[in-house]
Amino acid sequence: MSTATTAALELRDLTKTFSTRERDSVRAVDGIDLLVQPGEIVALLGPNGAGKTTTLDMVLGLTEPTGGSVRVHGQAPRRAIADGRVSAVLQTGGLLRDLTVAETVRMIASTYATHRGVQGVLAQADLATVADRRVAKCSGGEQQRLRYALALLPDPDLIVLDEPTAGMDVTSRRSFWSTMRADADAGRTVVFATHYLEEADAFAQRIVMMAGGRVVADGTTHDIRAQASGRVVSATCDDPVTTARRVRAHPAALDVGLEGDRITVHSSDSDSVARLLLTELDARDLEISSGSLESAFLQITAAPEQEDGR
Ligand SMILES: Nc1ncnc2c1ncn2[C@@H]1O[C@H](COP(=O)(O)OP(=O)(O)OP(=O)(O)O)[C@@H](O)[C@H]1O
Numbered sequence: 070m071s072t073a074t075t076a077a078l079e080l081r082d083l084t085k086t087f088s089t090r091e092r093d094s095v096r097a098v099d100g101i102d103l104l105v106q107p108g109e110i111v112a113l114l115g116p117n118g119a120g121k122t123t124t125l126d127m128v129l130g131l132t133e134p135t136g137g138s139v140r141v142h143g144q145a146p147r148r149a150i151a152d153g154r155v156s157a158v159l160q161t162g163g164l165l166r167d168l169t170v171a172e173t174v175r176m177i178a179s180t181y182a183t184h185r186g187v188q189g190v191l192a193q194a195d196l197a198t199v200a201d202r203r204v205a206k207c208s209g210g211e212q213q214r215l216r217y218a219l220a221l222l223p224d225p226d227l228i229v230l231d232e233p234t235a236g237m238d239v240t241s242r243r244s245f246w247s248t249m250r251a252d253a254d255a256g257r258t259v260v261f262a263t264h265y266l267e268e269a270d271a272f273a274q275r276i277v278m279m280a281g282g283r284v285v286a287d288g289t290t291h292d293i294r295a296q297a298s299g300r301v302v303s304a305t306c307d308d309p310v311t312t313a314r315r316v317r318a319h320p321a322a323l324d325v326g327l328e329g330d331r332i333t334v335h336s337s338d339s340d341s342v343a344r345l346l347l348t349e350l351d352a353r354d355l356e357i358s359s360g361s362l363e364s365a366f367l368q369i370t371a372a373p374e375q376e377d378g379r
Pocket residue numbers: 087088089095096097098115116117118119120121122123124264
């Protein structure tokens with residue numbers, strides 16, 4: 070049991086099935102094993118419906134697993150929350166619109182037996198200049214920072230964020246992550262869910278890729294690129310729309326993009342896509358580049374059921 074007591078987060082064969090009216094049941098999380106060590110920064114990356122939110126809800130004790138177990142610093146989630154060891158920044162945490170930013174932090178602070186100082190938390194979340202602004206007047210990014218400030222109050226060992234920058238523009242997103250990075254550099258464990266590859270790449274040390282309720286890849290950005298043999302084929306063509314239509318029908322074409330007369334194809338078999346482009350279509354100036362994180366993502370999430378044969 071030594072790993073169970075030392076890991077920041079330990080998921081064992083975690084499963085969650087929802088019953089719905091429309092369908093018999095939905096297996097949102099399908100047997101996840103995950104060990105996160107203290108101080109790690111981990112991104113849960115996956116397309117819509119991959120099971121990221123359901124997994125994090127179980128980590129936070131908001132949803133009970135159908136099977137398997139969750140341990141946060143060796144404790145059940147609710148115990149860990151009660152002890153201030155884990156806290157969360159969720160997309161839709163209710164904020165009271167008529168309170169100011171500082172009043173909100175003071176009010177939530179008063180619900181903890183022990184907590185960090187309000188001024189320190191406001192400064193760390195980069196909210197000092199808007200402390201007297203009413204929540205209703207804050208931008209989406211400032212409201213997310215406020216949720217982050219609230220999550221910092223118990224000084225948790227593990228902070229969990231579900232799509233923390235959804236709806237923010239690029240500038241707010243960058244500034245949010247630079248605030249978070251300083252916090253992580255100070256030793257906190259951070260687990261966050263995101264759709265954004267660049268966010269996972271820029272901020273996480275480790276990416277856990279999910280699709281169809283399963284972990285389909287787990288490693289550093291470098292490891293994940295190496296797991297996928299996907300490459301990107303690009304070429305110039307005279308009739309880009311027809312060329313794109315033909316390429317989309319090719320079984321090895323995972324994703325096809327057009328920019329002007331330049332076509333870009335993420336592919337699991339670059340040779341055969343290149344052959345199609347050059348011999349049957351009107352392509353020229355062809356280039357093949359080695360897999361980006363994006364092509365690895367497309368390739369790995371395209372066929373989750375083939376990954377572990379379950
Ligand atoms: N309460 C629920 N009842 C029924 N089905 C649900 C429920 N919550 C989630 N699901 C289903 O479980 C699957 C996983 O959803 P989940 O929200 O965990 O995915 P996600 O990776 O967080 O997706 P997104 O990025 O869109 O938030 C989806 O098919 C979803 O429709």
